[in-house]
Amino acid sequence: MLIYIECDWFTEKRITFKEKLNIVVGDRANSNSIGKSTLLKIIDFIYGGDTLITHGKDVPEALGHHSYIFKLRLDKEYVFERNTGTPTLLHVHGADGSKREMGTTEYLEFLQLHYTNEIEDLSxxxxxSLVTRVWGRDNLDVRRPLHNFSQESGSQCIEWLIKVFKQFGPLEDLSIRQTNLLTEQKSLNAAAKQSIIPKITKTKYNKNQEDIATHETRLDNIRKEISSLAMSINELIDEAVLEQKTQKNQLLEIKMSLASELERVKANLENNKNISKRSFQPLLEIIPSLNLEKLDTIESFHNGLTRILRKEIKAKEQELTEQLSLIDTQIAECNAAIAKALKNSGNPAFIVDSVIDISLELSKLSKENELYDKFIKLKKDAKELKDKLKELKSGILRKIEDNLNTDIAGLVNFIYGEMRASPKLELMPEKYSYEIPKDTGTGKAYSNLILLDTSLLRHTTIPFLVHDSILxxxxxxxxxxxxxxxxxxxxQQSFISLDGEIVESKSAKLLVESCAVVYLNADKLLYTKDWRAQENKVQAE
Structure with a gap:
């Protein structure tokens, strides 16, 4: 539990906390900027949050960066210090006055070990964070009370709730398997999109099946034709021949591309011809005033560029010619390798080529269909797993929903002392709703957050809650x-702030006095420095 917080800027240098309910009490006039919400943000800050930095920038701007020293009682008592200027670094105070640095990552792991170790898979x-509801934060939406921030998805909220109730165990294995399946699906789709692997339609799949049957029939016929020579089809299309044939086909494609590029280069050479001065003579007859010398100078410049381009084009022609020569050599090597492999076969080369081509096509079609079958199986398995996960999750959520709604209804009856309509939480695998009674005004709508949070703490081991006076x-x-x-x-401990006009009723006075940790008003602020007048002046200007 939190024992105390100290700060040199506090009006009361040390604020000591109680084991259960802790109330920050405001004045009857409901004065603003006296420090009620700020103290709650400080509590969030000492528990590793950043609300004081992100939503309370006026504090360090007015006071400068400063430290908060606080004591926690866990397996023993610990004293820590966190500064607004270095929020990622804390100091652990030793009994001998020494200080040890601790990063926020280590500190949050420390808090998890001592506060929330029983709740697995959640930091x-x-x-x-969800039950720390302070003015300025993003979790005050009364119709989306499980959203810690507005962009959070409904499924994330549902998963959080299941884990907080320690019911995620039965879902974990299925969730991991689902994640793995979806990852595999995503990887295959990405590979298909980049044309790394083929992805075909059902129509193409059926056509492939027909072609595969046709090719297999052709291979059977060839086997029968060469059986009289006592040769096995496997001897004809051994791995070496298949490899050489595949390489040869690739080389022929490259050769065709290079030859086409060479033709374009030669055409460019033919088109880059010089224009002589004599070529301008016919123009002189039409335009007697034409300056031939100037035209000749311009053309000389163009001819210079042309010579440079021709030189580059000739170099490109030479390069392509050498590449074609190399390709031809490699094709000849493939032909020689195939011929050597078939030297003793005694069979016509066209039969072997036919067998190889058919086998290659069979391999291609079979691979396409195997991948199609894999896509279909992954999709089917993912759907079955999703349905199974949904069914199991729905059963768990029904129990949580019943427990919370029954408890909230009981709290409503206790709080208002009569039978009233209570908010209803409806939980689904991917989303949820929190239905507020129709006759509820703004104030009571916020109070429904109190009902949900207190019910959550009654059913789980969430270590504390923080509620601002707006609720x-x-x-x-x-x-x-x-x-x-x-x-x-x-x-658990709870930290709340209340305005004086609410808590000064006679019936509540004793309870408030026993739980109050600090009284704040227009004359007694949280901090010794008052920057409200400066703020008002800026607003007036």
Whole structure:
């Protein structure tokens, strides 16, 4: 539990906390900027959050960067220090006055070990962040109370809830298998999109099946034709011949491409001819004033460029000719290798070529269909796994939903002292809804976040909650008093802020006094420095 927080800028240098309910009490006038919400942000800060930095920039801007020293009682008592100027680094205070540096990653692992170790697969921050509802944060949407931030998906919220209830175990294996299947699907689709592997349609698949049957029939016929020579078809199309044939086909394609490029280069050479001065004579007859010397100078410049280009084109022609010569040599080597392999076969070369071509085509078609079958199987397996996961998850969610809704209904009856409509949480595998009663105003709508969070803490081991005064706006005093009793009944610590006009009713006075950790008002701020006047001046300007 949190024992105390100290800061040199605090009006009360040390604020000490209680084992269960802790109330930051504001004044009757509901004064703004007195420090109620800021203290709750500081609590978030000392537990590894950044709300004080991201949503409370006015504090370090007004005070400069400063430290908070705090004590936690866990397996023993620990004293830490965190500074707003170096939020990624903490210091552990030793009993002898020494200090040891600790990064936030190590610190959050420390908190997870001591606070949330029973909740697997969730970090400490992801567990406590949702129920830390402070003004300025993104988790105050009364109709999406399981969203820690607005861009979070419904399925992520559902998974968080299942894990917090420690019900993720039965789903983990299926979830891992589903992730692996989807990853494999994604990889294959990406490879197909880049034309690394073929991806065919059902129509092409059926056509391939017909072609495969036709090719196999042709191979059978060839086997029968050469059986009289007592030769096995496997001897004719051994691996070496297949490899050489494949290489030869590739070389022929390259040769065709190079030859085409060489023809274009030769055509460019033919088109790059010089124009002589004599070529301008016919123009002189038409335009007597024509300056032949100037035209000749311009053409000389163009001819210079042409000579440079011709030189480059000739070099390209030479390069392509040499490449073609090399390709021809390699093709000849392939032909020689094939001939050598077939030297003693005693069979016509066209038979062997035919067998090789058919075998290559068979291999290509078979590979296409095998990949098609793999795509189909992956899709089928993924769907079956998704349906199974959905069914199992739905069963788990029904139990969680029933427990929470039953508990929330009981809390509503206790808080308001009468039968009232209560909010209903509906949980689905990929989304959820939180239906608020139609007659609920703004204040009571926020109070439904209190109902959900307190019910969550009653059913799970979430270590604490933080609720700002906005959640209590427009809720009648008697209901507030009963809400405080609910907080007080929790096993965990809770930190809330309340305005004076709410908590100064006679019936709630004793409870508030016993749980108050600090009283703040327009004359007694959280910090010794008051920058409200400066803010108001800026706004007025």
């Amino acid at each position: 400490f921050r992801s567990i406590v 209590f706006k427009n809720v009648e005093n008697k209901a507030i008093e009963n809400v405080l009793h609910v907080y007080q009944s929790l096993r």
